[in-house]
Amino acid sequence: MPAVLNGKVAIVTGAGRGIGKQIALHLAQSGAHVIVNYANSKQGAQEIVEQIKQAGGQAEAIQADVSKVEAITDMIRQTVELYGRIDILVNNAAIDPMNDFFDVTEAIWDSILDTNLKGTFFCSQACAKEMVKVGGGKIINISSVHGSLTMPRYAAYASTKGGINALTRQLALDLSQYNINVNAVAPGATEVEKFSLTDPTHDKDRIGKQIPLGRIGYPQDVAPIVAFLASEESAFITGQVITVDGGSSTRFFLQ
Numbered sequence: 001m002p003a004v005l006n007g008k009v010a011i012v013t014g015a016g017r018g019i020g021k022q023i024a025l026h027l028a029q030s031g032a033h034v035i036v037n038y039a040n041s042k043q044g045a046q047e048i049v050e051q052i053k054q055a056g057g058q059a060e061a062i063q064a065d066v067s068k069v070e071a072i073t074d075m076i077r078q079t080v081e082l083y084g085r086i087d088i089l090v091n092n093a094a095i096d097p098m099n100d101f102f103d104v105t106e107a108i109w110d111s112i113l114d115t116n117l118k119g120t121f122f123c124s125q126a127c128a129k130e131m132v133k134v135g136g137g138k139i140i141n142i143s144s145v146h147g148s149l150t151m152p153r154y155a156a157y158a159s160t161k162g163g164i165n166a167l168t169r170q171l172a173l174d175l176s177q178y179n180i181n182v183n184a185v186a187p188g189a190t191e192v193e194k195f196s197l198t199d200p201t202h203d204k205d206r207i208g209k210q211i212p213l214g215r216i217g218y219p220q221d222v223a224p225i226v227a228f229l230a231s232e233e234s235a236f237i238t239g240q241v242i243t244v245d246g247g248s249s250t251r252f253f254l255q
Contacts, residue, residue, distance in 0.1 A: 003031030004231045009083040010034050013066050014093030016041030018192035022219030023226050028057035030227050035079050036061045066093045066119030076126045086130040088230045091120040092142040098153040109156050116160035136179030138230045141168050143186040145245050165241050172239030181238040183229045188245025190217040212247030
């Protein structure tokens with residue numbers, strides 16, 4: 001794989017597993033020095049760091065709950081102390097519990113909004129300040145098809161992803177003067193740990209049959225798009241939401 005990101009420093013939030021894990025690995029394979037952020041999955045994050053180092057790359061794991069601005073600030077401080085700069089931010093950290101509309105409490109709402117949307121905003125703000133110092137950078141937000149086409153029991157989650165899409169456009173406008181590109185990637189149904197659950201809404205085979213390309217996605221389908229948006233090959237792309245869903249958003253509804 002071409003080392004198109006040689007010397008770039010990237011933070012991937014929520015990178016201890018799932019899509020974030022694959023993004024971290026892919027950016028490292030492309031030459032970036034990667035901060036593998038995690039909130040709780042310390043073992044998973046450390047395993048990814050070791051995998052990257054064994055392949056000849058550079059990576060460090062940093063714990064930070066991105067729903068807390070103080071934790072974000074500390075993560076940025078540690079990153080700059082380690083590598084001296086920040087060039088790429090991937091806002092991947094998210095939680096997506098399914099709740100009936102009438103069962104959503106204030107605590108549930110706050111936890112989802114704080115991690116998914118507040119975390120994206122304040123990670124972007126903190127990293128953009130560092131990107132300005134080095135003449136520019138790339139911010140890639142991980143959105144979801146739920147930001148535009150959703151299904152039952154996702155009211156809070158879909159609200160955050162719609163907000164991320166709007167935030168992506170706004171930040172692209174606000175940060176363009178600093179040579180910072182801001183884009184989003186919106187995966188559809190993707191095989192991550194949650195598909196091991198017994199919840200019938202996570203039946204990957206049943207869902208895959210409803211997707212035009214005949215399967216659900218994999219983290220490996222998402223990571224190369226993120227790496228492209230992190231590279232100079234995407235220098236004239238900003239404010240966009242790129243959907244990676246096997247064509248599922250061409251249908252009216254999946255259930």
